[in-house]
């Protein structure tokens with residue numbers, strides 16, 4: 001069965017799902033998006049993802065032509081039409097079709113695209129063995145120039161970092177901000193564990209406010225694991241007891257080496273493994289249900 005992709009109120013087959021070359025999402029990366037996951041017909045943290053999408057759109061002054069209720073229905077229908085129990089949903093809102101100039105006023109209406117498919121960001125085995133990361137020369141965009149809380153269609157900063165990590169043969173890049181402070185990875189947030197406490201960089205240093213990050217912070221609180229936002233340097237990473245990444249696509253994945261320094265024992269640690277389990281349990285129970 002070919003995928004059915006939603007574009008502005010109509011579902012198209014994968015081959016016919018096309019947008020204009022004059023769309024400012026394509027021309028300028030002018031738009032916002034979300035990556036949402038469903039687990040056995042439960043859409044995980046659906047409201048939180050929609051809230052973030054609408055907040056990102058609000059900040060860039062982009063009017064989304066659907067209410068949240070209508071958007072919820074469009075996403076759920078796309079999941080049903082594709083008969084997907086477990087899915088990764090890419091929800092894109094671009095500024096829409098304009099002319100070759102930058103002016104967003106020339107774009108009459110925002111365009112909405114919903115793609116429901118599968119995703120495997122990292123090979124399964126790495127969840128058991130752990131990732132090897134490297135810090136890269138490309139620094140994170142300066143937060144005061146473009147808020148890292150906006151999940152925009154412009155990922156060039158992250159893509160350059162990803163290329164640099166790949167060239168060195170590493171699984172993922174750690175991005176530092178303009179002050180050399182740890183911000184996040186190219187598509188994931190980062191956590192360290194030191195003396196049984198969790199630490200993650202605050203958004204203002206250059207990190208997206210990840211929904212998975214929030215879920216981990218909540219789980220830590222619930223299970224009385226100390227957790228706080230902290231300013232972290234590379235030195236803090238190298239000397240952490242454990243490190244892991246979080247993201248909708250990646251979920252929770254351990255890190256065992258950074259810049260060729262072994263992290264902790266060099267194996268996924270007990271706190272990371274515990275949080276991976278708790279996160280799995282959460283995704284199995286917490287979500288908006290749909291039928292297929």
Ligand code: PMP
Pocket residue numbers: 035158184185186187188189207208209210211212213246247248249
């Ligand atoms: N940081 C960046 C730059 C991202 O693109 C993402 C999403 N892939 C994340 C962090 C993780 O966010 P979430 O848990 O909401 O997927």
